[in-house]
Amino acid sequence: MLELVNLGKSYGGRNVLAKLSHRFQPGEFVAVMGESGVGKSTLLNLIAGLDAPDSGQVLVDGMPMSGLDDDAATRLRRTRMGFIFQAFHVLPHLSLLQNVALPLLLNGAPDPARAAHMLEAVGLAGRGADFPRQLSGGELQRVAIARALVHRPALLLADEPTGNLDPETADGVLHLLRAEIKESGAGAIMVTHSHAAAALADRVLLLTRSGLKLA
Template identity: 80%
Template sequence: MLELRDLAKTYNGRPVLNRLSHQFKAGEFVAIMGESGVGKSTLLNLIAGLDAPDSGDIVIDGQPMSALDDNAATSLRRTRMGFIFQAFHVLPHLTLEQNVALPLLLNGQSQERAGAMLAAVGLGGRGGDFPRQLSGGEMQRVAIARALVHRPALVLADEPTGNLDPETADSILALLRDEVKASGASAIMVTHSHAAAAQADKTLILTRSGLHFVQDVR
């Protein structure tokens, strides 16, 4: 489903990723851990097409990202991917339901599922509220609902439970896993939490020398 081919990325003369190669299987929920600054968030941004590698390529369903023009890359992100940002990126001028429905709107799909997804993350009945009325943990839940609402083939999650209490984190991870498995999607989650990583099918450690398999959890 997803293949990394010799990815390299440098910031301010410092190599962050160096000839990184790995294959992710369809339907797999993978956690990526590693020390701060090793390039975990950078890797997610490269996969999402939000940043470009200095060299190497990312291949999704046999399609090299480097072969796509801007419009095709945007269409791929919009229809095939869901991204849970560490900083939420919830739009302040839209209601919660409008925020969650945005991927559906952009893809020309029915927006009815937005309310159901808000209920699934524990915010049912609050679709008319605005982000300013939410706590950080609640905004994270909105971001998760928005990432899953259009049933993407690939979910990229950057510290999705970082602003949640343990009980809510467990329920959100269960939702993420259930949605991914029900739709046959793949998910890649960057996390510092061993409890969160334990919910994944597989844990990988990112180091300067690449991605290293740690364990099969399930």
């Protein structure tokens, strides 16, 4: 489903990723760990097509992301991928239910019941009419997780998905992530510093300057 081929990226003359190659198996839940600044978030952005590599290719279902125009790349992200990023990207002018339901609406398949179910699954039942300004950072993270999962993506990309959660809530959210992706047969790549989070993955990879290897 996903393959990295000699992927390279630099910023300001500094190599962040160099000649990185790896094949991810369909339906596999992978945790990626590594020191700060080694390029974990950059890797997710390249996989998603939100940033372009300086060299190499990201292949999704055998198709190079670099070969897609902006519209095609946007459609691929919207229909096939889910994102949980550290900055949340929850829209302040939409209610929680509207935020979670947005991927379904953009894909032409509105389903308020599914959106409400996902809010309940992340512990926010009955809060659908609330707005992001009424939530804590941890609650905003849970909204972002519900939104990423609501349309049952084929590939979930998660950047520190429990970074703003207390240990008990984090454990519940991680089990939800695993249950949802296993039920749908989705693949998932989760960047994390948490060994407890990584322990729930099928496989743990360590990203270093020399590439990805089993932890």
